[in-house]
Amino acid sequence: MKNIFKIFLLGILVVFIISCQEDDDKVMLNNTSVSTLSVNKTTVVLDETTADQAALVFEFRNPTFSPSVQFTNAVEFAVAGTNFSPNTTREVSMGQNTFSLSHLQLNNILADLNVVPNTLKSIEIRLKSNVNPVTPFYSNVLKVSMTGYTPNPDLIFPKINVPGGYAGAAGYADWTPANAPNLFSPDKNSQYRGFIYVTAPNSEYKFTINQDWAGDKGDDGTLTGKLVETGEQNIKAATAGTYYVKVDWTANTYSSVLANFGVIGDATPAGWGADTDLVYNPSTKTYVINSIVLTAGGVFKFRANDDWAMKIQPAAADQTLASGTAVQTFFNAEGTVQGDSSYKVSETGNYRIELDLHNSAYYKLTVTKL
Template sequence: MKNILRIFLIGIVSYLIVSCREEDDKVTLNNTSAGSLAVNKTSVILNEIIADQPALTFTYTNPTFNPNITFANTVEFAVQGTNFSPVASQTVSMDQKTFSLTHLQLNTILATLNIAPNVAKPIEIRLKSSLNTTTSYYSNIILVNITGYMPNPDLIYPKINVPGSYAGAAGYANWTPGSSPNLFSPEKNDKYRGFIWINTVTGTEDGKYKFAINQDWPGNKGDDGTLTGKLKADGDNIKAPAAGTYYINVNWALNTYSSVIANFGVIGDATPTGWSSDTDFVYNPSTKTYVINSIPLTSSGVFKFRANDDWAMKFQPANGDQTLTSGTGVQSYMSTEGTVTGDPGYKVSQAGNYKIELDLHNSAYYKLTVTKL
């Protein structure tokens, strides 16, 4: 019994000694100074023309700790008064001390915060220094009024190229990936779609095309030889069965494609022939757009754009009838792409002769312009 008691007492004493040593080994972290952030402007209007140039330049000092430790820095952006929720972030180095953000980077930040373009918005900005996932220290908050722009869809959506023997007549260059129509991926998911115009398929080499990426031939894809909508690397040229406009879909990851003819016209009770027949568009190679140079429209009716004198494929407003302003381009939507709610049409506020222009070069932003003559 005495031995058991002795062993028990020795265990207690040993535990107390180890515990004391562990307490002695613990170090208290002290934040000896806060980080700071400064910027060279209090307001800026972003400009897509100089998108890659610096718009704002920041300088900062890191917080200091005793003992000295490493941490991760980000700069946070939020609309004034939102308590940084939602927030957009930009990673910065611990050692850089100064950095610049371009017009494009800041415009992307505004888009992340769901801020409408062309309107000045007060943006709060602060430096966040994170020790781990749960512990962070913050600098002072600075305020900058930032005006964003509507980004050019040609620059922000992924695309593939459709070089071919048809392209020269369409306003591009034959068999040149860097000068050919593009198919865009509006969902940024490796699924590309868009339109090409083929003027003739009469000759053996006329009306042929294939798909390229990065505006060059390496990595190009063509038909796998079965003519069943399957692609392979460096595959065969694809020949259109007839002249006209084609709507093409490509799944780059799955190596599949489809192509359907889609010749558009305008129809509606605002047009001279009502709902009975279409007035067809003519492709203009110099502008790479589809044009009706003059058509009388009434202000009491509506009109839509349909393909192949049929209702399967239509260009319409996204939802609800839309009255157009003369000379002002608007985004138009195609019914088969799931972007249209209901069956809306377009209107004009004044009766008269109009020029109608459809710009279909980018499937992420089909553009319609109606101009009173």
């Protein structure tokens, strides 16, 4: 019995010693000085004509810790009064104590925060230092009044290039990635889509990124929609016309379908019985009907290949267009159209119709009364 008691006491002593050692191993992290952040302006009006120029210049001082630990920095933005929820962040290099953000970068930040363009908004900014994913330390909070602009979708959405022997006749340059039609990613991921116009059958093309030949991709030789970077073959457009092309850059897949558009509806001369075809204009890189009679009280929409599978329409309800004013229009194959909406005509007359399909993030329609 005495032996059992001794063993019990020894066990308690061992646990006590180990516990004390673990407590000794624990180190308290002290934030000995907080980070600071300053900016050169408190009001800024963003301008797309100087998109790449610095709009704000920041200076910061890192926090210090005892003992010294590694950490990362990011600058955090939020609409004033929201307690930084929601917010958007941008990484900050650890090798410097100043950084700048361009007009375009700040405009994208406002877009992330759902700030309406051309509206003055107070934005709060702070430096966030992460010692680990669950231990952030913050600087002082700055307030900057910002006015954003309606961005050019060509500048804010990722894109890949479609160089080929067809491009010169479409208003670009043959086999030149920096001057070729683009496929855009409206969701800002690896999936790209858009239209190319081909004037001759069996025209060849490939896919590139960053407007350069490095990393270009083509068909793997099976003609089954698979892309490869090494040993690739040029892709061929079997017939002349407009093609709707989709590429998953990460999954290395692509698809291409003929999509020649015309306008149809009871507002058009042929009614619902026939299409009036759009003609590609290489100088403007748009699809046009230079003159067509449209009748008041009627409607029209655009469809491809004289069929109803692919249509260009308003997003939802029927829409009456203002003469000469460009509006965003939508492609039903991309899941952006509700119902079977059409465009309305409010006044009978001759009209010019221009459909701009060069950017899948913002298809644009302009109807002008002549």
